[in-house]
Amino acid sequence: MTISHHPDMSTLMAFSAGTLDEPYAAVIATHLAMSSGGRAIARRLDLIGGALLNEEQDAELTPGALDRLLAATDRTQQPDEARPETDVPLPLAHYLPDGLTGAKWKWSGPGVAICDLPSSADTSRLMLLRVAAGRPVPEHGHGGHELTLILTGAYRDRFGVFGPGDIADHDEDVEHQPIAEMGADCICLVAVDAPLTFKSRLIRTLQPLFGL
Amino acid sequence: MYAIAMSEMRSGKNFGAPGAEPADLLRLIAQNGDKSALSELFLLFGPKIKAVMLKGGASDALAEDLVQETMLTVWRKAALYSTERGAPSTWIFTIARNLRIDQQRRKSNRPHEDLAKVEIASDLPSGSVMVEQNQVISRVSLALQALPAEQQEVVRLSFINDIAHSEIATMLAIPLGTVKSRLRLAYERLRPLLEDLQ
Numbered sequence: 001m002t003i004s005h006h007p008d009m010s011t012l013m014a015f016s017a018g019t020l021d022e023p024y025a026a027v028i029a030t031h032l033a034m035s036s037g038g039r040a041i042a043r044r045l046d047l048i049g050g051a052l053l054n055e056e057q058d059a060e061l062t063p064g065a066l067d068r069l070l071a072a073t074d075r076t077q078q079p080d081e082a083r084p085e086t087d088v089p090l091p092l093a094h095y096l097p098d099g100l101t102g103a104k105w106k107w108s109g110p111g112v113a114i115c116d117l118p119s120s121a122d123t124s125r126l127m128l129l130r131v132a133a134g135r136p137v138p139e140h141g142h143g144g145h146e147l148t149l150i151l152t153g154a155y156r157d158r159f160g161v162f163g164p165g166d167i168a169d170h171d172e173d174v175e176h177q178p179i180a181e182m183g184a185d186c187i188c189l190v191a192v193d194a195p196l197t198f199k200s201r202l203i204r205t206l207q208p209l210f211g212l
Numbered sequence: 213m214y215a216i217a218m219s220e221m222r223s224g225k226n227f228g229a230p231g232a233e234p235a236d237l238l239r240l241i242a243q244n245g246d247k248s249a250l251s252e253l254f255l256l257f258g259p260k261i262k263a264v265m266l267k268g269g270a271s272d273a274l275a276e277d278l279v280q281e282t283m284l285t286v287w288r289k290a291a292l293y294s295t296e297r298g299a300p301s302t303w304i305f306t307i308a309r310n311l312r313i314d315q316q317r318r319k320s321n322r323p324h325e326d327l328a329k330v331e332i333a334s335d336l337p338s339g340s341v342m343v344e345q346n347q348v349i350s351r352v353s354l355a356l357q358a359l360p361a362e363q364q365e366v367v368r369l370s371f372i373n374d375i376a377h378s379e380i381a382t383m384l385a386i387p388l389g390t391v392k393s394r395l396r397l398a399y400e401r402l403r404p405l406l407e408d409l410q
Contacts, residue, residue: 009399010392014377017370018309018324022317029323033330043298043331044406045399049309049371050302051352056372058259059266062276066254069280070247073287091326120317171389 003035005159005166011147012038016045022119023126023191027147027167029091030189034149034165088151092189095119095126100151100187103128111135111180129188131155137178137186144193146170153186155179234300242290254283257301261308268312268374278315282308292332299349312374348409355405363398366391 007015007028014020015028032038086092086099095117096103105113111132119126124144128151131137137155148168155162157178162168170176180186234256240249258279265275285307293303310324356364369375369383377395381388 008392008396010377010395013367013395013399014370015324017374018313019370019374019376021376022321022323025313026321026323029327032327036335039327039331039335042327043302044403044409046302046306047298047348047352047406047409048356048367048402049305050299051349051356052368052371053257053260053264053305053308054299054301054349055353056260056263059263059275061258061262061279065258065276065279066251069254069258069283069287070251072280072284073247073250090330091323094321094326119321 003031003037003165003167005162005168006035006038007031007147007167008169011169012042013045013048016042016049021121021124021191023117023121023124024145024147026091026095026117026119026126027149027189027191030089030151031149031165031167033089033091092151096128100128105130109138112138124191124193127190127192129190131180131186131188133180133182133184133186135180137180137188144172145191146172146193147191149189151187151189153184154181155186155188156181235295238286238290238293238300241287242293250283250287253286253300257304258283261304264308264372265312267372270312274315278308278311281311285311301349351405351409352402355402359398359401363394363401366394367398370395 011020011024011028015025020028032042086096087101088096088099093099103115105115105128108114112135113130115128115130117126117128129137129148131153133153146168148162148170150162150164150166152164154164155178157168157176159168159176161181162178168176168178234253237246237249237253237256240246241253261279261282262275265278266272270278282304286304289307293300306324306328310322310328313324314322356367359367365384366380369380370377375383377391378388381391384391
């Protein structure tokens with residue numbers, strides 16, 4: 001898979017440091033699962049954490065900590081959970097046990113459907129977005145950091161054509177109007193900031209229709 | 213007795229000391245289930261992991277638990293570790309980081325760990341270990357120390373203190389864009405070295 005659009009380096013550094021909210025971490029992990037070049041960069045960034053850990057001043061451990069560890073090694077190990085068999089990369093598979101075909105889509109405007117994915121974050125949101133071929137991608141509650149990973153199909157905006165594995169990493173100040181390429185539906189994995197809003201669920205549903 | 217052993221370990225044994233290479237200890241654990249190698253590795257890394265967890269905001273008890281879980285994972289997964297995949301401290305850092313994230317989320321979804329499985333399945337080790345692994349880490353350390361102070365600060369707050377970029381911006385009273393650009397600049401400074409080491 002040739003990836004031509006990559007995450008911002010600062011986003012990859014946050015992933016390596018472990019400070020991204022789960023929706024963003026899920027998008028980056030899925031992107032990296034699709035990009036061997038991206039994984040090579042991520043491994044380089046992990047060296048930063050390794051070096052900082054290595055030079056850390058020792059904290060005092062409680063007496064008996066080593067004995068506790070040695071005792072725990074004797075306990076039987078739980079087997080690794082089975083790898084889900086799906087059509088999506090492993091980091092996404094736990095969110096979509098039945099793969100993309102099993103996604104529960106909700107109509108969200110002409111040619112547009114979304115599927116919210118569960119996550120532990122309450123200030124950001126993870127979802128699938130499906131845009132019919134040739135249709136514009138709606139504004140989806142922009143207003144903060146937005147990560148969009150193309151899973152299938154493609155879209156085009158002023159930054160170029162985004163195909164499977166490509167990621168758009170935008171801050172709130174970026175304006176763009178992606179349009180799904182002809183040929184196939186474009187399915188994206190999206191992480192967005194989801195600050196508490198006073199807008200009702202109905203208005204949020206109508207948002208893509210009326211540009212609210 | 214344990215405390216004495218620990219202080220001897222701190223003052224007497226350096227990472228470069230022959231026979232105490234963390235990579236060798238990992239190999240002994242992987243091949244022989246060697247508990248004395250695990251003990252030695254624990255004395256080298258346990259106190260550092262705890263320090264990082266405390267800086268990340270964990271209570272003393274939680275930091276101790278995370279040390280235990282990290283070292284137990286090292287014990288169980290040592291066979292997956294390969295010197296060609298990076299320095300032991302890097303591998304141990306990623307294990308500790310993933311456990312810290314899990315603990316915060318209390319959820320079953322684990323994007324970082326799933327990605328590690330993808331790496332093991334798809335990315336063959338390079339096959340050429342160009343630089344001895346502890347040298348790698350000390351070279352990265354030196355390069356980090358040579359960064360301008362304001363870049364070092366954001367790198368540490370992020371990787372060690374576990375603070376999100378937006379919160380770093382608030383703490384330092386600088387725009388979020390400045391936090392990100394300092395991190396990008398830090399990477400650009402480190403990049404030739406990091407690329408060289410792979």
